[in-house]
Amino acid sequence: MSAVTDTETPLRRGGGLARHFGFWPVVTAIVLVLIVGLLLVPVANIVGVSLSAGAKTGSIFENYVNFFSERFYYQTLINSFWVSIWAMIFAVCLGVPAAYFVNRYEIWGRGFVRAAVVLTFVSPPFIGSYSWVVLFGRSGVLTQFFNSIGVSLPSIYGASGIIFVFTLQFFPFVFLLVSSGLKSIDQSVEDAARNLGSSEFRTFRTAIAPLLVPSITTSALLVFIASFTDLGTPIILGERFRVLPVLIYGEFVNEFGGRPVLASALSVLLLSVTTGALLLQRWLSARFSYATSAIRPLQVQEQPLGKRIAATAFVFLLIGFALLPLVNIVVSSFLQSNGPVLVASFTLDNYARILDRITLPLWNTLFYTTVATMLCAIIGTAIAYIIVRRPGPVSSLLDTVVMFSYAVPGIVLGVGLVVTYHEPPFALTGTAAIIILAYFIRRLPFSVRSSVSMLQQISRDTEDASINLGAGPGRTFAKITVPLLATAILSGALLTWSNTIRELSATLILQSGTTTTVAIEIFNEVVNGNFGLASALGTVLILLTFLPLVVLFTLLGKKEEALV
Amino acid sequence: MASTSVHIDQVTKRYGDSIAVDGVSLDIAKGEFFTLLGSSGCGKTTLLRIIAGFLKQTSGRILFGNSCIDDLAPQHRNTGMVFQSYAIFPHLSVVDNIAYGLRARGLKAAEVKQKVDTYLALTRLSHLGHRKPRELSGGQQQRVVLARAMVIEPDVLLMDEPLSNLDTEMRMHLRTEIRALQRKIGVTTIYVTHDQEEALLMSDRIAVMRGGRLEQVASPHDIYNKPSTRFVASFIGENNFLPAVHRGNAEAGFVRIELPGGQFTAKLRGELPQGALEAAFRPQDIELRPLDGDGDGLVGTLTDIQFLGGTVRYAIDLGGGHLVQVAGASRTGVMLPEIGTRHRLGLSPAAIALFAPEAA
Numbered sequence: 001m002s003a004v005t006d007t008e009t010p011l012r013r014g015g016g017l018a019r020h021f022g023f024w025p026v027v028t029a030i031v032l033v034l035i036v037g038l039l040l041v042p043v044a045n046i047v048g049v050s051l052s053a054g055a056k057t058g059s060i061f062e063n064y065v066n067f068f069s070e071r072f073y074y075q076t077l078i079n080s081f082w083v084s085i086w087a088m089i090f091a092v093c094l095g096v097p098a099a100y101f102v103n104r105y106e107i108w109g110r111g112f113v114r115a116a117v118v119l120t121f122v123s124p125p126f127i128g129s130y131s132w133v134v135l136f137g138r139s140g141v142l143t144q145f146f147n148s149i150g151v152s153l154p155s156i157y158g159a160s161g162i163i164f165v166f167t168l169q170f171f172p173f174v175f176l177l178v179s180s181g182l183k184s185i186d187q188s189v190e191d192a193a194r195n196l197g198s199s200e201f202r203t204f205r206t207a208i209a210p211l212l213v214p215s216i217t218t219s220a221l222l223v224f225i226a227s228f229t230d231l232g233t234p235i236i237l238g239e240r241f242r243v244l245p246v247l248i249y250g251e252f253v254n255e256f257g258g259r260p261v262l263a264s265a266l267s268v269l270l271l272s273v274t275t276g277a278l279l280l281q282r283w284l285s286a287r288f289s290y291a292t293s294a295i296r297p298l299q300v301q302e303q304p305l306g307k308r309i310a311a312t313a314f315v316f317l318l319i320g321f322a323l324l325p326l327v328n329i330v331v332s333s334f335l336q337s338n339g340p341v342l343v344a345s346f347t348l349d350n351y352a353r354i355l356d357r358i359t360l361p362l363w364n365t366l367f368y369t370t371v372a373t374m375l376c377a378i379i380g381t382a383i384a385y386i387i388v389r390r391p392g393p394v395s396s397l398l399d400t401v402v403m404f405s406y407a408v409p410g411i412v413l414g415v416g417l418v419v420t421y422h423e424p425p426f427a428l429t430g431t432a433a434i435i436i437l438a439y440f441i442r443r444l445p446f447s448v449r450s451s452v453s454m455l456q457q458i459s460r461d462t463e464d465a466s467i468n469l470g471a472g473p474g475r476t477f478a479k480i481t482v483p484l485l486a487t488a489i490l491s492g493a494l495l496t497w498s499n500t501i502r503e504l505s506a507t508l509i510l511q512s513g514t515t516t517t518v519a520i521e522i523f524n525e526v527v528n529g530n531f532g533l534a535s536a537l538g539t540v541l542i543l544l545t546f547l548p549l550v551v552l553f554t555l556l557g558k559k560e561e562a563l564v
Numbered sequence: 565m566a567s568t569s570v571h572i573d574q575v576t577k578r579y580g581d582s583i584a585v586d587g588v589s590l591d592i593a594k595g596e597f598f599t600l601l602g603s604s605g606c607g608k609t610t611l612l613r614i615i616a617g618f619l620k621q622t623s624g625r626i627l628f629g630n631s632c633i634d635d636l637a638p639q640h641r642n643t644g645m646v647f648q649s650y651a652i653f654p655h656l657s658v659v660d661n662i663a664y665g666l667r668a669r670g671l672k673a674a675e676v677k678q679k680v681d682t683y684l685a686l687t688r689l690s691h692l693g694h695r696k697p698r699e700l701s702g703g704q705q706q707r708v709v710l711a712r713a714m715v716i717e718p719d720v721l722l723m724d725e726p727l728s729n730l731d732t733e734m735r736m737h738l739r740t741e742i743r744a745l746q747r748k749i750g751v752t753t754i755y756v757t758h759d760q761e762e763a764l765l766m767s768d769r770i771a772v773m774r775g776g777r778l779e780q781v782a783s784p785h786d787i788y789n790k791p792s793t794r795f796v797a798s799f800i801g802e803n804n805f806l807p808a809v810h811r812g813n814a815e816a817g818f819v820r821i822e823l824p825g826g827q828f829t830a831k832l833r834g835e836l837p838q839g840a841l842e843a844a845f846r847p848q849d850i851e852l853r854p855l856d857g858d859g860d861g862l863v864g865t866l867t868d869i870q871f872l873g874g875t876v877r878y879a880i881d882l883g884g885g886h887l888v889q890v891a892g893a894s895r896t897g898v899m900l901p902e903i904g905t906r907h908r909l910g911l912s913p914a915a916i917a918l919f920a921p922e923a924a
Contacts, residue, residue, distance in 0.1 A: 467618075471668040476639075
């Protein structure tokens, strides 16, 4: 006889599986099955397929030997490194001073600059690329203008164009991470250096910059990974300059059903590079982290007018270039177009023409994104709880796997899911389910991270109190943990939504005609040269991406650093 | 009332090589206010969390009444716990906080309301029922979690340093309030604190813990006046310690001991420890006498006077590196002695306790 049954008010007990095994063990098992099935098995399958014996030599490494012996193939790897490393260098060179000026100098329009950086950051890269083609392509508006006055501009196509677009697209990583790095440095550090006789630049170089090393290296590697895995931009701008993701896409979807074996080998190569970069990033941040926390963060300094003007000019020039493609999209969506040639007269034609075609892709996009976001919020919060509150081997495995999902590029995940789920009993290719599951697993880290950092700040006592009062683990999670995490869950969901709705590379691999999305439609219109329609669709997509962020920043009071 | 006695039987908790609770056995009577007292890291909170079920003991058993609770999940133990951090549910109103445990037990709304109202009144929170926790003061929040823990009519009320986050005045006030409420409800209470004044004031019995073990379990009066170990003598209240040598027995129950600077008669409390000895005596048990008197007594020089209003503290140097603290009442019209004068220290035999010295 238990003590409890003696009391007048016996405690309720949970039912079903949870009753036999406990609530959290059951949840942990479900989460593990999902993650293993959607991430680890597909990745393992790609590796397995890539190692299937070749026809010529019978060696399991034949695909890799082929790759490294044919210039047509291995040149793409070199090209990928080339554009990604240059984009990384330029993004750091532009992003660090921009962040320093915006956070330390009294430049004008600081709020506008921050909003512009966010807008650039969340806008789909492929929209930026084709917008540059509209402006500076062969028949581009500005190209023709400059030709007419006798100036010939450098080409937007090929390696230089890709580096240019990647730099402008991804420098916000550097800007945002360095900004938050600057906020974690105490003003006393600078004051002490200045007091000891250091000039401003010397202080930055010897006292501030060393503390920013983790922010700079992290953001640099994020720029590198984003550039290395981007598919839309090199397809639109690359022409004969081919990078690895473009090669994978070509091998996978072209030619009579494609060549999944070679595409798998290429995917493994891509994944190795991104995983390596992520491990390097973790090692560097751990190595150079000083775990500072600012009681009084670095303050804005008063500067002589000249410096103020120069800093403002630099920042606005950068922001101007970064925003130009977006402004161009919105403006050109209201212009008459004749294929790739835009005419300077106002019209709503483009919107009228997309109206009848947008219903299905828009519905698909909203549906997939919403379901995936909800899955992320629910499963991500549960994973965060397991990571923070139930430490142990399973918990650290989950933590590692969620981090690993950062490293898996969309195109690799797409290939992996197709390779894994194209046969019964799990024939999911071509269905909405596979796209939703792909979105879910790719964007899971947003929700997990958001809830983890909040959960670490909530005392465990609050949940213990609930358990102590007789509520089981499931009830405690629903009645106490989730309400306390509400803002973190919501902001994680808004970020997930905003990042999912513009997903292109995995969708390109996974979509069939009926499961097309707005991003895919834009991409198709661009490839077909219908810039007017693409612009109208692009404007819609930019709005959908930006709306949740407006909620995030205004209602939830988040800072733009939450994006990275 | 569902309250019960608690029996802790040889409970041990290990973390790898370190031992947090070391073979603790306790019997706590129904309705008793029992305090676990010790400095941080002594194992008192660990023991409390084992009783609540948040930690599982490595070995040993715990019984509520006659039934063993070791295999019960924490939510099924029917204990009410009050946390140091309050652990108030910040998103729920005062009423919903208090009703939480009742609703988890599936009580009907009318019953919930009636019980909640009772406890709102008992903790004088009736006018604040619909406030959110952030609108309450620290003391009010503490009363909410107290009501929340008591309203479920727990077998045992567990309190983990509930007053340590409050300011002094509120702490003083709540001590008496908690004690009065506990008496009225009659719930068995295990109270954890590091504050000896709190423990002495509130408890029926105190267990002094150190390094995971029980040093002494006794009433507040006995803990203070009859410390059974040197540690308890030094931990509770203030004591002077001097090395002592056994110089033979006096009449039955008394021994002669030699302290630096003089011989004394001490009353025996139990067995006399073998080997080296230490004598302990409290500052307020010493009488400062003029040097010309006679009889037992240490002789030393007054080196410092601290005037604290109602009491005066004297530091007496006995020579040889031995310093003794003396506390006396300050009386109107009585002159304080001068620094540098020599005095004789008088001690009654019952005021001296003898211990084996602490191993270093």
